[in-house]
Amino acid sequence: MKTLIKGGRVVDPASKTDEILNVLVEDGKIAAITKDEPNADRIIDALGRIVCPGFVDIHMHEDPYDKETGVLKQDISKSMLLMGVTTAMGGNCGDNYMDPADCLDYVDAHGNCMNLGLFAGHSYIREHCGQPDKYAPVSDAQLEDMVAMAQKYLDAGCMGVSFGVKYIPGTRMEEMTRLAALCTKDGRLVTSHVRNDVSRVFAAVKEMDDLAKTTGCRVQISHIGSMGGYGQMAQLLKDIEKYREEGTDIMCDCYPYTAFSTHIGATTYDPENFAEYNADYSAIMMSTGKYAGQRCTKEIYDWERENAPNDITVGFLMAEEDVDMALRHPLVMLGSDGLRSGDQGHPRAAGSFPRYIAEYIKTGKVGFMEGFANMTSRPAERLGIKAKGRLAEGCDADIVILNYETIKDKATFEEPTLVPEGIDYVIVGGEIAAESGSIVNAKLGRSVRFGR
Numbered sequence: 001m002k003t004l005i006k007g008g009r010v011v012d013p014a015s016k017t018d019e020i021l022n023v024l025v026e027d028g029k030i031a032a033i034t035k036d037e038p039n040a041d042r043i044i045d046a047l048g049r050i051v052c053p054g055f056v057d058i059h060m061h062e063d064p065y066d067k068e069t070g071v072l073k074q075d076i077s078k079s080m081l082l083m084g085v086t087t088a089m090g091g092n093c094g095d096n097y098m099d100p101a102d103c104l105d106y107v108d109a110h111g112n113c114m115n116l117g118l119f120a121g122h123s124y125i126r127e128h129c130g131q132p133d134k135y136a137p138v139s140d141a142q143l144e145d146m147v148a149m150a151q152k153y154l155d156a157g158c159m160g161v162s163f164g165v166k167y168i169p170g171t172r173m174e175e176m177t178r179l180a181a182l183c184t185k186d187g188r189l190v191t192s193h194v195r196n197d198v199s200r201v202f203a204a205v206k207e208m209d210d211l212a213k214t215t216g217c218r219v220q221i222s223h224i225g226s227m228g229g230y231g232q233m234a235q236l237l238k239d240i241e242k243y244r245e246e247g248t249d250i251m252c253d254c255y256p257y258t259a260f261s262t263h264i265g266a267t268t269y270d271p272e273n274f275a276e277y278n279a280d281y282s283a284i285m286m287s288t289g290k291y292a293g294q295r296c297t298k299e300i301y302d303w304e305r306e307n308a309p310n311d312i313t314v315g316f317l318m319a320e321e322d323v324d325m326a327l328r329h330p331l332v333m334l335g336s337d338g339l340r341s342g343d344q345g346h347p348r349a350a351g352s353f354p355r356y357i358a359e360y361i362k363t364g365k366v367g368f369m370e371g372f373a374n375m376t377s378r379p380a381e382r383l384g385i386k387a388k389g390r391l392a393e394g395c396d397a398d399i400v401i402l403n404y405e406t407i408k409d410k411a412t413f414e415e416p417t418l419v420p421e422g423i424d425y426v427i428v429g430g431e432i433a434a435e436s437g438s439i440v441n442a443k444l445g446r447s448v449r450f451g452r
Helices: 075-082 100-110 122-128 140-155 173-181 198-215 233-245 271-277 298-307 320-327 348-361 368-375 377-383
Strands: 002-012 017-026 029-034 042-045 050-053 055-057 085-090 115-118 160-164 189-193 218-221 250-254 260-263 284-286 312-315 332-334 399-402 423-428 431-435
Touching: 002 029, 002 399, 055 348, 055 377, 075 085, 075 348, 075 423, 075 431, 085 423, 100 115, 100 140, 122 140, 122 160, 122 173, 140 160, 140 173, 160 173, 173 198, 189 198, 198 218, 198 233, 198 250, 198 271, 233 250, 233 320, 250 320, 284 298, 320 332, 332 348, 332 368, 332 377, 348 368, 368 377
Parallel strands: 002 042, 002 050, 055 085, 085 115, 160 189, 189 218, 218 250, 250 332
Antiparallel strands: 002 017, 017 029, 050 399, 260 312, 284 312, 399 423, 423 431
16 A cells, blocks of 8 residues: 655654655565655545654663463554554663563554663573573673673674663673673673762763773663652762763763653662662652552652552652753753553653753754654664664655644653654554554564664
């Protein structure tokens, strides 16, 4: 079937196109971008709308796999599709929720709401090679097994290796070096939730610079807003600029919220780490579990840490001026860091991209073309995905059609799955996946593998 998207304002940052044009889609690819009106089986009227590449999310957390039913859930994936994300990278912060090679194969066999790529997670690999203690180092034999397992996942198409060093404080530099070095030869990305935040974030980011200088790898600092968003951002960005000037290929991502989200049992809430925030327990809201929707007291905090460490929290701790500073910086692109359990969690999994358009691009905090690049071509280029994040002949027909006047996020901390306004169509692989805020086809997404 040929589809003609007619009369829209075509915005493609990669080619710097911003013009009223028609887009012809055929066999899952973009067949033409033209002022002509070629014949088509289906016409989508895009008059008064922006037609842009499907959004590429460089940092999300994929849905878990249900072993009992043999089904990969799609709670986060559905929300991300409805906010215009057509390609996303999971396996971040060192975490995979199932064997990443099997996960990629599952997506190809069964489909998914959106296209899914994965990083090979250091924490997942570490535990599956026999070291479940996050505070302990690995043995030499375990490290050799980890290197072999990481290589297996890279061979299966993982986009690189991710670390969540703050969550695994027993991680030695040798572990990071051995795994990161696997990514150097073909330029795969090494991402990290760095070792510390707040006052210790400078040394933590320097550790990633050291890793890059030692191995020659390319590094991505994950969700910089939640790492240095407590008064450290100006100096931290200067440090990152300096490392880049010295030759380190280093960039960052950030989500447009001033609250982070993680599990209550994470090392983030170890007493010595939580003390860094200089905050009361009431800054933490429980999103799941017995106390869902409630702010913490010392009693709730202690009970949750002891009895329900996997419950999800939201920490209202980051400074708005620091998050703004990060998102306006040329070395920072958008990433949702989407994390939820079912329909509970942080609204960033459902609102980050429309929120960024409404509060950063439309307000002029970020330039129009630069802002759209941060959601499309820049993350695709960073990941080495040549057929996505662009509107050009031969590229994958992953497309968003949106109303620039009305687009805005609706998800809240109380209702984190509310669908945004202003997204008319989301097209994945040339077919309509979502229309007017409803999912039409949840099986169009396929795996995204490095170099393929």
